[in-house]
Amino acid sequence: MKITGLLGTGRPLYSFEFFPPKTDEGTRRLEETVAELSSLLPAYVSVTYGAGGSTRDRTIDLVGRIQGKLGITAMAHLTCVGAGRDEISRVLDRLRQAGISNIIALRGDPPAGAERFETPPDGFAHASELIAFIRERHGDAFCLAAAAYPETHVECRDPQRDMAHLLAKVDAGVDFLITQLFFDNAVYFDFVTRAQQARISVPIIAGIMPILNAAQIERFTQMCGASIPTSLQNELNRVREDATAVEALGIAHATVQCEGLIAGGAPGVHFYTLNRSTATRHVLENLRRSGLK
Numbered sequence: 001m002k003i004t005g006l007l008g009t010g011r012p013l014y015s016f017e018f019f020p021p022k023t024d025e026g027t028r029r030l031e032e033t034v035a036e037l038s039s040l041l042p043a044y045v046s047v048t049y050g051a052g053g054s055t056r057d058r059t060i061d062l063v064g065r066i067q068g069k070l071g072i073t074a075m076a077h078l079t080c081v082g083a084g085r086d087e088i089s090r091v092l093d094r095l096r097q098a099g100i101s102n103i104i105a106l107r108g109d110p111p112a113g114a115e116r117f118e119t120p121p122d123g124f125a126h127a128s129e130l131i132a133f134i135r136e137r138h139g140d141a142f143c144l145a146a147a148a149y150p151e152t153h154v155e156c157r158d159p160q161r162d163m164a165h166l167l168a169k170v171d172a173g174v175d176f177l178i179t180q181l182f183f184d185n186a187v188y189f190d191f192v193t194r195a196q197q198a199r200i201s202v203p204i205i206a207g208i209m210p211i212l213n214a215a216q217i218e219r220f221t222q223m224c225g226a227s228i229p230t231s232l233q234n235e236l237n238r239v240r241e242d243a244t245a246v247e248a249l250g251i252a253h254a255t256v257q258c259e260g261l262i263a264g265g266a267p268g269v270h271f272y273t274l275n276r277s278t279a280t281r282h283v284l285e286n287l288r289r290s291g292l293k
Contacts, residue, residue: 079108211250
């Protein structure tokens with residue numbers, strides 16, 4: 001099932017993102033998490049690459065198993081990092097053979113220890129180039145997503161330039177977009193308006209990360225260029241030493257965010273789960289009680 005077909009129903013989509021563990025035990029625990037969340041009937045799930053494309057084989061294996069064993073539509077991450085055209089072609093062939101028809105195409109982060117992204121020999125410097133390559137080789141065989149940055153990419157803090165980069169990805173053949181995490185819905189809706197003004201008409205799914213740990217979320221937002229609203233930061237500071245209270249705050253804030261996003265017309269919410277089920281499950285149960293799931 002292509003995700004574009006699910007978006008065409010007009011109902012908001014709820015989806016989850018996981019990352020492939022580096023060990024067999026980690027993989028076993030992740031499969032338990034996916035199985036727990038499968039009861040919530042996600043529209044689809046995505047599986048990331050590790051830094052520098054280091055978990056490519058595990059990503060392909062996981063999306064195949066999630067879709068084949070659990071019957072959940074799966075989307076594979078594919079990055080430009082550490083791979084030339086031949087290697088990327090082999091990955092695309094493997095995904096098609098595994099029955100995977102959904103890909104989110106990304107430039108990717110530099111490998112651990114590298115200060116900046118380096119274009120691989122015979123590879124790609126930008127996600128837009130990767131998207132064009134996939135379309136050239138495989139036509140409409142894949143439904144393609146790309147990343148969007150409501151507060152701009154951390155390496156491009158000029159909103160106009162960043163929007164031009166996004167438009168290049170859409171023009172190359174993207175079917176829908178998923179945003180980086182954010183904590184203020186006004187940021188998302190302002191971004192959608194600016195995207196529409198830039199003639200971007202594909203659906204823009206909101207990326208949400210329920211807060212699980214104060215120091216962790218502060219580190220993540222610094223790395224990706226997102227911000228934490230002052231009121232939320234104050235609440236986080238008040239309870240930061242109480243792990244249970246932090247998670248409860250994260251669930252409550254994510255619930256309110258999702259309610260506002262769906263009421264405002266967002267086509268879906270993509271949860272960055274960090275391979276944990278509890279917070280996302282509680283948020284979706286709250287939305288179900290509100291009649292939004």
